[in-house]
Amino acid sequence: MDLNEENKNGKPIIDIEHIAKIYQMGSEFVHAIRDITLKIYKNDYLAIMGPSGSGKSTLMNIIGCLDTPTKGKYLFKDMDVSEMTDNDLASIRNKEIGFVFQTFNLLARSSSLKNVELPLIYAGVGKSERDDRAMKAMENVGLADRVNHKPNELSGGQRQRVAIARALVTEPSIILADEPTGNLDSKTGLEIMNLFNELWKAGNTIIVVTHEEEVARFAKRIIKLRDGLIENDSFNHHQRITNDTSTTSSVTNQ
């Protein structure tokens, strides 16, 4: 069953064809990704699953333009990413992609508002607009009262919310989350997944890498990787959609 046929609202945001990523370790070659073809459309909600070492993070990094494939073709909104320079990739990451990491990756010395502002700084947005937009993003993740807190003054779940606010603030085409609940307890993890659910309902395109069925259940589409290949790519008939808005007051597609 090919889901790419089923989902036809226009052109794909991400169009990957037969990519491979091969690392050389001394004389050995590690095929982190062997041959993957994948299209992702606007407002997709994708979960990438698979055993450890199957290439999930590698694929995510390539999709997120943090890395480039060794082989194959990657079109991001019709732009050929495999041909891009470092600077071009940086500017795609800045404008089009929002990252959420397992370990949050916030700047330890900066307040949460400053952390959320960071992508806007590199986008060249002026100070006052930056403040407004960062503030709005903080509101969207329900942390308007925590803007002056440093990461070490926040709980894990709150840190991840700040990271999500940072991912949202530039209004990216796609949000990539690599094990976003991996460092959280299951209750907090669930809150984060609810937040993603709200974001998705508000029109965002989301890819989540996860080990956990519980987390993958929120996605519209689930991809299973094994040894750098797609083992299974299917529509999630049991997608969990919450109406619970207690954690997020007003999530909108900014």
Next chain:
Amino acid sequence: MNIGESITQAFDSVRMNKLRTFLTLLSISIGVFAIIGAGSLVDSINSSVFSEMEALGRNSFFIYRVPVLEMGHSWRKYAKRKPITYTVLKELKKELTLVDFVTAHGFSMANTIEYGENETDPDVNLMGVDENFFAAQNVGITKGRPFTAEDIDFNRNFAVIGNDIVVKLFPNIDPIGKRIKIKNHSYTVIGVLETKGAVLGEPQDNRVIIPLTEFLRYYASMWEYDLFITIKAVDYESLDDAIDEAIGTMRSVRNLKPWQENDFEVETNESLTEQFASFTGFLSYFGAFSGLIALIAAGVGIMNIMLVSVKERTREIGIRKAVGAKRRWILYQFIIEAITLCQIGGFIGIVMGLVASAFFGSLMNINLILPYSWVIFSIVICTLLGIIFGAYPAWKAAKLDPIDALRYE
């Protein structure tokens, strides 16, 4: 670009690596201190000396035994030269026609002056002068009179005293006509000098002036006293002729054969000023040079700190890159940080340098000239230092691979 953030980061760096940063900033401070201190002191000395020299006018010239600022190898040659004696001075006064005056004086430090039961500290300068001294050096008399040619010729036991002596020995008495004693020789006070303060660190009021002939007889008899003769030509146009005339007279007085070279030095006010300027110029360049050496050492320290900082902040660099920082932003960030570090050190050095030169300036009683050009030079140098030594660590940071950087523990 967020300059403020980079500057804050630099201060953070200072806080987090206290000792290492302290040592590096210290060497920057020392370097800048050397530059500013030497520069400001030399500028101040120069301006004092030049205003002195200017007062003499540009048609003055000088005759003396050995070069003033000679630091070279030929001191042996100079050591053998005959001293310039009072006889030479008399001869010049008699023979020279193109001059306003010929004058010379002798000088001895650390004398005690007595009057009745009272005596001064043993720190009074004693000068032996001729009748032209007062006019030539612009020394005024507030009470009584200066020496006349006769006072000198008949080596009369007269003295003209400075205000400090008046204060110490004649608190409520008119000193004129009183007899003071210097090393068991008695002198009648005939005049009081105008108060002058101090010039180049020499207090001008704590002195006693007696006729040159007296001075040479009693105070310079152990050795033949070398005179430093000042001559003023009638005008600037006759300066060269007056110098030729003086050289001719000197040679005949000292019995030089035509093939022998002069055994004395002649310099004009201008050439002496130039020599002095080149000497102090050398001093300030020496200061600047040693400062630069210290700064280069500091630069290596800055590079080291920045390299450690880049390493410690690898993950941060990864985060910045992940959210879209281009290479050049990372590069700028770290270079600005390095410049900030250098400027912190430089600022401390500038302050230290100014304080030290103000201190020495007040010791030497010269007005401190704020060495703007050296301050600007230091700021520029610190900026360059930051750029040069920050460049490599910044470049290392900028070219980090975002994934590797994010994975870094």
